[in-house]
Amino acid sequence: MKRALIRTAYRIGKLAGLFALARRITRRRLRILCYHGFTLDDEAAFRPSLFISGETFARRMRTIARKGYPVISLDEASRLLEQDAIDRAPVVITIDDGFHSTHAVARPVLEKHGFPATLYLTSYYFQQGRPIFQLAIAYICWKSPLTEADLSGLGLDEGDALGRVLLDGEMRGELAKQLFVAACATFDSPGRIAFARRLAERLQVDYEAIIASRKLSLVSPEELRELADSGMAIELHTHRHLLPEELDAGLREIADNRAVIEPVTSKPAQHFCYPSGIWSAARFPALRMSGVKTATTCEPGLARHGADMLALPRVLDDSRVSQIEFEAELSGVSDLYRDLVGASKRKAASLSVYGNWVAETALPVLAA
Structure with missing residues (x-):
């Protein structure tokens, strides 16, 4: 107002x-x-x-x-x-x-x-030539057509504790932040790329399309x-x-x-x-x-x-x-x-x- x-x-x-x-x-x-x-x-x-x-x-x-x-x-x-x-x-x-x-x-x-x-x-990402990791994780959570998903077994140190999660409204943003922090703590750079692919597949988002579009790349x-x-x-x-x-x-x-x-x-x-x-x-x-x-x-x-x-x-x-x-x-x-x-x-x-x-x-x- x-x-x-x-x-x-x-x-x-x-x-x-x-x-x-x-x-x-x-x-x-x-x-x-x-x-x-x-x-x-x-x-x-x-x-x-x-x-x-x-x-x-x-x-x-x-x-x-x-x-x-x-x-x-x-x-x-x-x-x-x-x-x-x-x-x-x-x-x-x-x-x-x-x-x-x-x-x-x-x-x-x-x-x-x-x-x-x-x-x-x-x-850094200019040299890498790939999507910015934080944005990619947030975009995948935002783009997913699912309303809930099982995120156990993604390889995170804390990953199995996530289990089934709701994908609704602000929960998507909070989930993205949690996944980003956990992935950075768990993986090196190649591991984060592989994690983004696994997450996209689990949430039914086309990660290859994100790469091809370069919408999140430099x-x-x-x-x-x-x-x-x-x-x-x-x-x-x-x-x-x-x-x-x-x-x-x-x-x-x-x-x-x-x-x-x-x-x-x-x-x-x-x-x-x-x-x-x-x-x-x-x-x-x-x-x-x-x-x-x-x-x-x-x-x-x-x-x-x-x-x-x-x-x-x-x-x-x-x-x-x-x-x-x-x-x-x-x-x-x-x-x-x-x-x-x-x-x-x-x-x-x-x-x-x-x-x-x-x-x-x-x-x-x-x-x-």
């Missing part, structure tokens, strides 16, 4: 000219848009916080083009921020993780408009080269989709990530995105020692001169965000509202629109 009221208020405000006014007021603030995956099939129904349809993404880009927002590179934006030279309400487009759909769906849309973009690539090295050749900047998102606070572990994550990216792109990777939006000042030393120029969070908002360049906010866009909400963020209306409610209530104000984003999109990776 609250979100419906917000949307209604936005529509009224737009008709009254408040969106145009907000754009002028916030013209010296940078809009950094955040996307993840783009739908090839039913991904948005499975995980609406992570995927957006190609049609919706194309509509968002048409809106930006039609309304005349300048789209600039992240590299240029960081320079303008530091020089206090942001003007005309510029937009930066960023895409996290590196799903295959970035190449298959987003690239043609961006090329049509001539928009530069930044892809933050997490590299871009290939060839596709990454094509993205880089098209002008997309390929930047850092850690190797295993996590950034520990401990210095040596943090440095390792960035170094391992960079060692995969730079040989493909032949360009230095100097910008960073926190995995799952989990960030803290304790992680800054590893970033600084690694030569990172900027780091983006998943804190909603527009970036301004004077902001910490290692904690830049973004505008999160996904299947749950309506067109009017997107335009409210783009115009700056939402950011002005966050200013109005004050820093102590900014998170609550953002959750009214975005929900518990970090919890729904966390993709930890346990490398063998």
